[in-house]
Amino acid sequence: MMACTSAHHRRRCLSNVKSVTMPVTTKILFCIVTVLYIVIKSESLSVDNISSDVKFKNVDRTIDLTSQLVKITSKITLENSGKSPVKNFLLAVEASTKNNLAFxxxxxxxNKDLRIAETTVKGYDNVKFWRVELKETLNAGSTVSITTDTVFTKALQPYPTAITQQEDQLVKYTGNLYVYSPYYVTSQKTNVVINTKNVESFTKIKPFSQQDGTIQYGAYSNIAPFTEKELSVHYKNNSPFLTVTRIERLIEVSHWGNIAIEELIEVEHTGAKLKGPFSRYDYQQDHHSGPASVRSYKTFLPASASDVYYRDTNGNISTSNMKIKKDSVELDLRPRYPLFGGWRTHYTLGYNVPSYEYLYHSGNDYLLKMRVIDHIFDDMQVDELTTKIILPEGSTGIKLNVPYPVTRLADSLHYTYLDTKGRPVITFKKTNLVENHIQDFQLRYTFPRLLMLQEPLLVVGFLYALFLCVIIYVRLDFSIHKSEHHKE
Known part of the structure; x- marks a missing residue:
């Protein structure tokens, strides 16, 4: 091999090395990937600034701790203390609680919903921000009233973590005494609702007061942005701590007048675990035995639901009751055994609804409008939801519109009787859901109406071919010689 002594030879050697280490096609692909990455990152991430002109003049906050969820409602008086109009403002959630935030x-x-979108602020990587768009521009020196709602899951920790069958469940809440805000707060109050007089301990920072099932804090004045002070409440809470660890929701659409819905639901009691043995005799004799256990719960289905079934691996569960109301069908579901802390169960719930209530069409264009998830039980929390929508065979131009961000999975095909190419299946996933997520999705697709004749024609063709084969078979003669007829 020739040594690269001269400058010309060094340039030639360097070009040869480059061509060996990175071919031209690799360079092009690398450039394309880099450009796409930059474009996607710039479009998916929005960056905002914290305006010094915006202030929270007054905040009246309510923290509801009566169930397994932590629901915080804040009535905010927003003030524009600057000289230029304001079109939006920011909400913030502490780094310690952002993973528990569900809604x-x-x-x-x-009482009209405001448009809200997740955003970022430079220098606050550990804080979750949302930009709230105002209906009308807030002029200089003006104020406007805003109500915000946040729901947190798994923010209440059982303390102690294990109890006996006869004991009450104690839980501990740890949060922020002040409103976690990116703006200056002039005055604020906080009401903690627990609906019980059995309080083991709570944070005592003056001014505060306790009355029945409510603890009142404040008013506190002149709170700086991003101020944190621990708020702790240790109290009795025997409400059902049920968590749907996984639910698979299957929606099968038929253009012959019916939509079949089936849900595979896995439930776990995530409260204080049961310590010691379980006595079925004590549980049945003493109504106060197992105060933290779950005997039954109510599920609400659409008012037009019919042919409802409720079963597990052992078969149909006949202890359930169904009550038809004006706007819903109420199911009183009772598992085969009571659920204590750490116990699990799973079951299948299915029903049918008429398609004319959820499926709209104009020519060959169809619109399916249904709920992402139904009401499973009061104050529900769902770890993971997978929704599958099976459309009729031949559907094209599918467009999904959801009310909040979900993870869209790869489309697939579902085969059943009389299918030739398979029915398209649209699948998406969502984690950490609560009742606020009971909203409608919209699915648009195109389906030629002539394809509705495909299945009847296949049946007719199959029967015609079958009868034709029978006729031919009867008329065929497979005998070796003809039988002789004797004359009389």
């Missing part, structure tokens, strides 16, 4: 929403003084 955040905002409404104006007319």
């Amino acid at each position: 955040v929403g905002a409404k104006d003084n007319s």
